[in-house]
Amino acid sequence: MEIQVMQDILGKNDEVAAENQALFAAKKVFALNLLGSPGAGKTTLLEKTMAALKDELRMAVIEGDLFTTKDADRIARYGVPVIQINTSGGCHLDAPMVQSVLPRLDLDALDLVVIENVGNLVCPAEFNIGEDEKAVVLSITEGDDKPLKYPLIFKESAVVILNKVDILPYTNFNLEAATEDIGTIHPGAMVLPVSSTTEEGLSAWYQWLRQAVQKKREGYSE
Amino acid sequence: MHEMAIAEGILDIALDYAHKNEAEHIRKIGLLLGEMTGVETEALTFCFTSLVRGTMAEGAELALKRVPLIGHCAQCGRRQPIRHYNFICPACGGGLAIVSGRELRVEYLEME
Numbered sequence: 001m002e003i004q005v006m007q008d009i010l011g012k013n014d015e016v017a018a019e020n021q022a023l024f025a026a027k028k029v030f031a032l033n034l035l036g037s038p039g040a041g042k043t044t045l046l047e048k049t050m051a052a053l054k055d056e057l058r059m060a061v062i063e064g065d066l067f068t069t070k071d072a073d074r075i076a077r078y079g080v081p082v083i084q085i086n087t088s089g090g091c092h093l094d095a096p097m098v099q100s101v102l103p104r105l106d107l108d109a110l111d112l113v114v115i116e117n118v119g120n121l122v123c124p125a126e127f128n129i130g131e132d133e134k135a136v137v138l139s140i141t142e143g144d145d146k147p148l149k150y151p152l153i154f155k156e157s158a159v160v161i162l163n164k165v166d167i168l169p170y171t172n173f174n175l176e177a178a179t180e181d182i183g184t185i186h187p188g189a190m191v192l193p194v195s196s197t198t199e200e201g202l203s204a205w206y207q208w209l210r211q212a213v214q215k216k217r218e219g220y221s222e
Numbered sequence: 223m224h225e226m227a228i229a230e231g232i233l234d235i236a237l238d239y240a241h242k243n244e245a246e247h248i249r250k251i252g253l254l255l256g257e258m259t260g261v262e263t264e265a266l267t268f269c270f271t272s273l274v275r276g277t278m279a280e281g282a283e284l285a286l287k288r289v290p291l292i293g294h295c296a297q298c299g300r301r302q303p304i305r306h307y308n309f310i311c312p313a314c315g316g317g318l319a320i321v322s323g324r325e326l327r328v329e330y331l332e333m334e
Contacts, residue, residue: 001243001245001332001333001334002330002331002332002333003239003243003330003331003333004329004330005235005239005252005328005329005330005331006327006328006329007235007327007328008326008327009228009231009232009235009253009326009327009328010228010231010326011231011235012231012234013231090227091224092224092227094227122224122260123224123260125260126224126259126260126261126326127224127227148306148307151258151307152258152259152260155258155307155309183310184306184307184308184309184310185307185308185309186309187309187310187317188317
């Protein structure tokens with residue numbers, strides 16, 4: 001016998017993601033899914049962000065990593081609550097993994113939860129984890145052809161952070177072309193050229209985060 | 223390599239339907255895979271084949287159907303294929319919303 005099914009393969013993940021999202025909504029916490037290749041500078045960007053905003057926004061971090069606690073250890077130095085999820089070789093975080101650690105966060109006392117995903121431009125793009133927005137970090141050394149090679153992650157991300165612009169003069173990365181490609185894949189995406197090292201451009205990133213947190217707070221207090 | 227997670231999702235759905243329909247063996251699983259999904263079909267088939275060993279889906283064929291990426295322009299109303307992941311309407315410059323091409327879906331099952 002043949003039967004029609006028409007069921008989404010990641011439907012179970014999406015159901016749990018919706019539960020996570022409802023919890024973040026009830027607590028008025030802005031949840032950010034931070035994506036990017038290994039070495040793009042996700043953790044360094046987070047360190048800068050915590051140093052700049054931790055007195056202003058009540059933050060917590062969930063760190064996705066294959067095996068180690070290296071990134072979580074870096075985050076913990078800033079006095080921000082951090083929870084480690086080890087995927088044991090898994091290439092992405094999924095919604096149930098995030099759900100399993102949320103009880104360990106005091107969401108009533110938070111404005112912002114940043115979930116740093118496993119370093120990867122492919123797999124994490126397919127798995128919603130209940131975030132409000134995705135942000136992807138692309139570093140200059142990865143090359144300006146990456147948006148067209150990995151379009152889904154750029155399509156899914158509200159913000160694209162082009163990191164390490166301080167070394168632009170030493171590479172053949174074409175900032176204009178990359179920005180244009182991102183604009184065709186995701187019209188309206190915010191593209192922010194920054195350097196976590198020199199701190200160039202970071203104020204625009206902080207401003208985006210502040211506004212996102214503010215909107216989340218107000219959106220549910222009307 | 224998230225193909226294993228996708229293979230697990232497929233098997234869960236297939237077994238669920240097989241139990242509900244009191245089937246004994248799953249012969250074929252029809253999948254809809256959108257053009258804009260990050261699925262490597264060879265890796266998926268490989269993962270699926272090793273995953274189903276010892277289940278009632280052992281030996282089941284995965285029939286993959288690719289779904290083209292189609293967009294709809296909110297501005298001029300045109301419906302058109304999206305080429306080179308360019309989501310700007312070639313006719314009027316408006317933004318194209320995805321109509322199809324993001325499917326990751328079990329379409330049908332053949333069981334006995």
